[in-house]
Amino acid sequence: MPVQFADRMSTVHRSFIREILKVTQDQSIISFAGGLPNPELFPVADLKAAAVDVMQEAGPQSMQYSTTEGFEPLRQYIADRYKKVKGIDVSADEILITSGSQQCLDLLGKVFLNSGDNVLIERPGYLGAIQSFSMFQSNFLTVGLEEDGPDLTELEKLLNENESKIFYAVTNFQNPSGLTYSPEKRQGVADLLRGRDILFVEDDPYGELRFMGESYQPVVRGYLKENGILLGSFSKVAAPGFRLGWMVCSGEMRDKMIIAKQASDLHTSTFAQRVIHRYVTDNSLDEHIEKIRARYGSQRDVMVKAIEAHFPEEVKVTRPEGGMFLWATLPESMSSMDLFDEAIKNKVAFVPGRPFYVDGSGENTFRLNFSNADEASIEEGIKRLGDGIKDFLSR
Amino acid sequence: MPVQFADRMSTVHRSFIREILKVTQDQSIISFAGGLPNPELFPVADLKAAAVDVMQEAGPQSMQYSTTEGFEPLRQYIADRYKKVKGIDVSADEILITSGSQQCLDLLGKVFLNSGDNVLIERPGYLGAIQSFSMFQSNFLTVGLEEDGPDLTELEKLLNENESKIFYAVTNFQNPSGLTYSPEKRQGVADLLRGRDILFVEDDPYGELRFMGESYQPVVRGYLKENGILLGSFSKVAAPGFRLGWMVCSGEMRDKMIIAKQASDLHTSTFAQRVIHRYVTDNSLDEHIEKIRARYGSQRDVMVKAIEAHFPEEVKVTRPEGGMFLWATLPESMSSMDLFDEAIKNKVAFVPGRPFYVDGSGENTFRLNFSNADEASIEEGIKRLGDGIKDFLSR
Structure with a gap:
């Protein structure tokens, strides 16, 4: 049977x-x-050089088990880059390295979602998030996307009429729609979320791939100072095959994420983390x-x-x-x-x-x-x- | 708030x-x-050579997104090695590559465990499994370990008196006890499990690290032909920093595992898989x-x-x-x-x-x-x- x-x-x-x-x-x-x-x-050539250097200079360490949080110099690099590129303050201790940013969604589900909890997503929404949150038997609510971000009237109504644990959004060049939140919509979303018991999860794998126009600060830490989590990834700016993403979160939330990550896969590849760190250190990612x-x-x-x-x-x-x-x-x-x-x-x-x-x-x-x-x-x-x-x- | x-x-x-x-x-x-x-x-030197070869010969492919199941040649290698080393038949299509064998435990939880389901483990038991199954709010039952494997009388009683979804066991040089199931205990476990609706999950990260005496066939496929899942890992025979493990399972169970894996991290590092494959191909793992x-x-x-x-x-x-x-x-x-x-x-x-x-x-x-x-x-x-x-x- x-x-x-x-x-x-x-x-x-x-x-x-x-x-x-x-x-x-x-x-x-x-x-x-x-x-x-x-x-x-x-x-490829620069990553090859980075891999060779890592193996030559830190061979055994790069192949050993390591901490669940991730390689500290890589976390520091990511924190510094937030300041430089986005103008927001993030410390290395607030970064958790993940096995691709897809894993962030799984960890969010583990740490926050009981079966039946409401999760607010965009309409249309990112399929990987729908799949991942579905594993936690979440109930989806959706807010429509306009040319410059979510319909704020609809969002306010959804927030007033339902309790949701998470609002998951891709604020730059969203997958699938390609749409980006304007500064006004960012401010509007932050104003609507402020003071409520809902976590704003801002996924930003494409933000640096801007061909024209100007970049905006993330909603999290730029416009909204509380209850926000930022997700990032090296997949679109370096290469996806290393499966390296990260999450920005702090305090008790981060402690819980580390517990969930440890139960999920102990830690992300030591070798992949060191190679990418070496690559961004020896080369200009910009x-x-x-x-x-x-x-x-x-x-x-x-x-x-x-x-x-x-x-x-x-x-x-x-x-x-x-x-x-x-x-x-x-x-x-x-x-x-x-x-x-x-x-x-x-x-x-x-x-x-x-x-x-x-x-x-x-x-x-x-x-x-x-x-x-x-x-x-x-x-x-x-x-x-x-x-x-x-x-x-x-x- | x-x-x-x-x-x-x-x-x-x-x-x-x-x-x-x-x-x-x-x-x-x-x-x-x-x-x-x-x-x-x-x-280190052989893995470095493997990494260089992979980057030279398949640079872009080794850094791209890939299938959730894992790199086919690596799955074929693992299947062939089961035949050679353990004498059991496994096909490449039955292997799912995971981000360390710890991830297998998370996927098992996702695919099989409702809150409150019983999970049978060894006493003492592997801590990583306790942590991982705990995330699914499972209820643990334990069977004591004797010098040569589980107490079969206690196991039979547990099986008769409770419905459990999973029996998780480390049959070779168990962590933490170092104990190994004798052939008689393997047979005994298989006889007790046969015909019951319980999945035997056999974790074997240490099996090849035998210093003396003779190796035994795994319970799964060696002694028990149904409802068995085998877990394996490159962490103890090559290096843990690549986070490469695998699961042997087939049919609908495997389909569900792939869905769960996709929602968890899309797939395991393409690069890590190709480097390890190259390493085991160009060198003698034995x-x-x-x-x-x-x-x-x-x-x-x-x-x-x-x-x-x-x-x-x-x-x-x-x-x-x-x-x-x-x-x-x-x-x-x-x-x-x-x-x-x-x-x-x-x-x-x-x-x-x-x-x-x-x-x-x-x-x-x-x-x-x-x-x-x-x-x-x-x-x-x-x-x-x-x-x-x-x-x-x-x-």
């Missing part, structure tokens, strides 16, 4: 995107479905990020221009100033799932929007990734997709 | 061992408290393990001999044929916590046994690690400890 699974497993499923990515393995398909950074930009910005910015421009040339006017598409994604909205009557099936026949792929909506809406939306396709493919793929949409609209 | 923590956090605490290890940071203390492999034995065996075996012999010379007869100590630990039992009336305080004054440390017992017993036991101290320190440390024990007994 098979052993019964836990209740939580009945509410979670294999990632829909994962299944879609399988379909797009076919090399003849131009795929805008993934969410991958461009591997041509990984600083210069490297400048290269990523230039490339992604140009890929984004090509995609936007192709969309203007090939998509019918009825399709609305966001124009993000950074990040990795564009977000498209078809006319109400159209299903992006139906379009997906058609698009695959035309050898082009994207991610239909519905999985990003926990309320079953979003049928007419889809996500386009521009970071991991060359410019010729972007031009050609968008043309194919535009033709497919036109076919649909003319039926 | 601070946000309320989840209920599960009220039952788990910072690792006791972690706190003890802080006390033993003092360089003048000879510590048998840790559970660390000897870093002098890490194959030869390397032979070096570890020789060194640990000799350290174990020195510790056993020193114990025979310096401990009073009333103290019983296990004589394991492998692994990293000895287990000591003081006379009933003595507390190893009290001895610990005294020992620290004499500049020697160990881990008191009580944390390994969820039922509050074990007051008179303690764990000694022999893998991470040189032979002169072992001789001197055991002498100091023996003197402390004699002082106590003469009071």
Whole structure:
């Protein structure tokens, strides 16, 4: 007799995107479905030099068990960078190194969520967070995103009418929508949250990938001084294969996070932490990020221009100033799932929007990734997709 | 107002061992408290060569996101090694690569444990498992360990009188006791479990570290064909700092594990997986393990001999044929916590046994690690400890 699974497993499923990515393995398909950074930009030679140096100078230590909090010099580097880049005060003791920022979501669930607790997310929302919080049988509430951040009227109503443990948000170049909170919306969110028993979790993997316009301070510590947690990651500014993320939090909260992390995987790879630390110490991360910005910015421009040339006017598409994604909205009557099936026949792929909506809406939306396709493919793929949409609209 | 923590956090605490290890940071203390492999034995040069080769030959791929299951060639290597070393059939598709084998425990909890579910563990039991399952608010039942494995009469009674989801066991050179299940006990456990709705989770991080005597087949797949999961790790045979472990399981169970793993950290470091794969491909892991065996075996012999010379007869100590630990039992009336305080004054440390017992017993036991101290320190440390024990007994 098979052993019964836990209740939580009945509410979670294999990632829909994962299944879609399988379909797009076919090399003849131009795929805008993934969410991958461009591997041509990984600083392979510099990371190799860093790995060699670490092994030469601290071989045994870099391969031994280490503390759950993470490598202190790396935590100090991250803290210093917050001051330099974002202008906010963070100490090394407030950083917890995690196995990718995805692990932060799991630790947040462990430390804060009882079954049935409300979690407030954006609509559309980040799929990894939906998956992770679902494991804790949380109940999702959603606040709609406008061009410049969440609908504050809707947010206030949600906060007044429900008790939620966590409000999870991606404030810069959100996945999937590419949208960014304006300073006014940041201030508005902080004003609405202040004094309430709700934790604002601000995930910011894309913030440094800004191609144009100006950066804003994080809501946490910039606008909101209490009940905030910041998440960060080296995946988009260095390389995701090292699985290195972090969480900024302090006090008792951090103590609990360390307990949860210890029970989850003891600590994050000592070797990976030391190699990335060596890399950011011996090289200029700023210069490297400048290269990523230039490339992604140009890929984004090509995609936007192709969309203007090939998509019918009825399709609305966001124009993000950074990040990795564009977000498209078809006319109400159209299903992006139906379009997906058609698009695959035309050898082009994207991610239909519905999985990003926990309320079953979003049928007419889809996500386009521009970071991991060359410019010729972007031009050609968008043309194919535009033709497919036109076919649909003319039926 | 601070946000309320989840209920599960009220039952788990910072690792006791972690706190003890802080006390033993003092360089003048000879510590048998840790559970660390000897870093002098890490194959630094070979791992460095492997890292360089991976970065030269598959740089971008080794730094990109990858599949949740893990790097296929590494899974194939592990499957082949099971056949070669343990004589059991495992396919690459049954291996799930994890971020250390500690993560296997977290995934098991996620996939199987509802709050209040019974989990059967050994008495004494592995602390990492107690911590990890505690996060799922499990209720622990314990079966006592005899010299050759669990007390089968007690096990049968426990199985008859309670429904448990999981029986978690370390069958070779257990942490903390150093004890190993005999073939008869393996058969006995399998016979008792067969046909019941209970999952046997066999953790085997130390199995290959055998200094003398013969190895036995795992219970899972060797003696028990159903409802078994095997856990493994590169931490003790290569290096722990890469955080690479794995789980052997199949069918729907594996599908659920992949969902849980994806929600937990997406996947384990692509780079770490490829480096370890390259290392085991270009080098003989068998030869390397032979070096570890020789060194640990000799350290174990020195510790056993020193114990025979310096401990009073009333103290019983296990004589394991492998692994990293000895287990000591003081006379009933003595507390190893009290001895610990005294020992620290004499500049020697160990881990008191009580944390390994969820039922509050074990007051008179303690764990000694022999893998991470040189032979002169072992001789001197055991002498100091023996003197402390004699002082106590003469009071």
